[in-house]
Amino acid sequence: MEIEEKNYWESFYAKNRFFDTPSPFGTFVLPFIQEGTNLLELGCGNARDAFYFIEHRNIQITALDQCGEEIAFLNEKKEDLNMVFEAADFTSYRKVEAYDYVYSRFTLHSVSVDDEKRTLQNAFDSLKTEGLFFVEVRSTNDELYGKGKSIGNHQFITDHYRRFIVMEEMIENAINCGFKVLYNIQSKGLARYNTKDPEVIRLIFQKGSRLTSS
Ligand SMILES: C[S@@+](CC[C@H](N)C(=O)[O-])C[C@H]1O[C@@H](n2cnc3c(N)ncnc32)[C@H](O)[C@@H]1O
Numbered sequence: 146m147e148i149e150e151k152n153y154w155e156s157f158y159a160k161n162r163f164f165d166t167p168s169p170f171g172t173f174v175l176p177f178i179q180e181g182t183n184l185l186e187l188g189c190g191n192a193r194d195a196f197y198f199i200e201h202r203n204i205q206i207t208a209l210d211q212c213g214e215e216i217a218f219l220n221e222k223k224e225d226l227n228m229v230f231e232a233a234d235f236t237s238y239r240k241v242e243a244y245d246y247v248y249s250r251f252t253l254h255s256v257s258v259d260d261e262k263r264t265l266q267n268a269f270d271s272l273k274t275e276g277l278f279f280v281e282v283r284s285t286n287d288e289l290y291g292k293g294k295s296i297g298n299h300q301f302i303t304d305h306y307r308r309f310i311v312m313e314e315m316i317e318n319a320i321n322c323g324f325k326v327l328y329n330i331q332s333k334g335l336a337r338y339n340t341k342d343p344e345v346i347r348l349i350f351q352k353g354s355r356l357t358s359s
Contacts, residue, residue, distance in 0.1 A: 167197035182245035187235035188252030236260040239267040286344040324350035
């Protein structure tokens with residue numbers, strides 16, 4: 146399934162190389178991002194949000210995607226040396242206490258629940274203390290829920306794989322990794338695209354301060 150998924154997204158981005166506007170989630174997150182920091186993006190696709198962040202903030206961005214061809218294209222086209230695009234599986238990417246922010250839009254519903262748990266733990270380990278993890282995902286109330294072939298546990302395959310998320314379950318998985326929940330919402334109106342208005346989940350997790358012992 147992984148190869149098919151990767152091929153699906155490679156051909157999608159070959160036809161959708163540029164987006165001149167950020168996602169609504171990108172504009173929501175921007176005010177949280179401070180100058181002189183760094184951010185890891187999981188599953189950047191054509192990197193519209195990474196380009197938006199770098200345009201508005203003096204930060205360093207590492208953006209990952211499984212699509213090697215799209216990543217090669219982005220590395221060729223980027224003009225900003227503060228951006229690094231890497232072809233990698235974000236579920237097993239971990240750099241201890243390296244980042245101020247981790248950003249994941251519409252990617253955690255692209256992977257299995259075990260991969261979600263591993264990604265949450267890797268994001269936690271990769272963040273500096275007080276660092277923030279921004280997540281937007283499709284919920285089980287999405288109008289696409291139930292479309293395609295069901296493979297159980299809220300997972301469906303149409304032309305590609307989606308696993309619709311129960312907010313409380315993702316929150317519990319994040320807390321189990323050590324995260325605090327700073328913000329959570331599930332609503333329509335947050336990710337409108339053309340005629341579509343899916344009910345999505347937005348979450349901001351924070352890596353808490355270390356307990357100090359004297
Ligand atoms: C729905 S797209 C979202 C793209 C982008 N974040 C956006 O909002 O426009 C999902 C992206 O996640 C990538 N992806 C899915 N699973 C991945 C994995 N395990 N490792 C790296 N990238 C992955 C896909 O290649 C695709 O680019």
